[in-house]
Amino acid sequence: MLPVMVADMDAGRRPRQGRSIDLLGGRKLEYVRLGHAIVLGLSGGCQVLIETVTQLHGPGGRADVEPGENPSDILATLLGDVIRTACIRDTGELQITFRSGALLLVGVDADFESWAVAGPDGLLIVCLARGELAVWGDATGRTGVSLG
Numbered sequence: 001m002l003p004v005m006v007a008d009m010d011a012g013r014r015p016r017q018g019r020s021i022d023l024l025g026g027r028k029l030e031y032v033r034l035g036h037a038i039v040l041g042l043s044g045g046c047q048v049l050i051e052t053v054t055q056l057h058g059p060g061g062r063a064d065v066e067p068g069e070n071p072s073d074i075l076a077t078l079l080g081d082v083i084r085t086a087c088i089r090d091t092g093e094l095q096i097t098f099r100s101g102a103l104l105l106v107g108v109d110a111d112f113e114s115w116a117v118a119g120p121d122g123l124l125i126v127c128l129a130r131g132e133l134a135v136w137g138d139a140t141g142r143t144g145v146s147l148g
Contacts, residue, residue: 023119024048024086024096029078034071042083045120048096050106052114058102078102086117092131 027042040048054065056074065072081098089095094106094115106115108131117125123137 019088021086021088021094021117021125023123024083024117026082028080028082029098032073032075032079034067034073034075036067036069038065038067038071038075040075047118048094048106049116049118050114051112052107052109054107055105056102057105058100075104078104088125088127088133092127092133094127 024042024046027044027046029040030043031039031041033039033041036051038050038054040050042048050065051067056063056065056078058077063072063074065075078098078100081100081102084097084099086094086096092108092114094104094117096104096106098104106127108114108127109129111129113129114127114131116127117123119137121137124135126134126136128134
């Protein structure tokens with residue numbers, strides 16, 4: 001698993017965990033790119049990057065998805081679905097619920113970055129090893145991220 005590489009952008013505030021990521025609510029899943037990192041491309045130019053084991057809970061039950069050379073394409077079943085809510089659990093896990101009722105739970109890795117959310121205007125939220133969070137850009141105001 002390759003860690004998310006972040007340029008030295010003067011990492012700023014450390015938000016309290018267990019908060020909503022309002023920025024993702026209402027965004028439509030437009031594409032899924034599979035590989036060593038799974039990329040969920042959302043409307044409005046937002047992206048969710050996943051680099052660890054992820055659970056998809058849907059009508060067919062639970063499915064584990066792991067990035068790599070042969071990742072499952074089950075996330076493609078969410079194409080066109082709209083995010084209802086997104087939040088960061090106290091553990092650092094990213095939880096995304098969709099209007100269809102599907103739930104995506106992105107785990108935390110003990111040694112590497114697990115996931116990242118990239119938004120407009122340069123916002124970047126990265127889940128570092130062991131669930132610690134780092135934020136670059138403006139996590140308040142126009143972006144609608146309730147992290148503080």
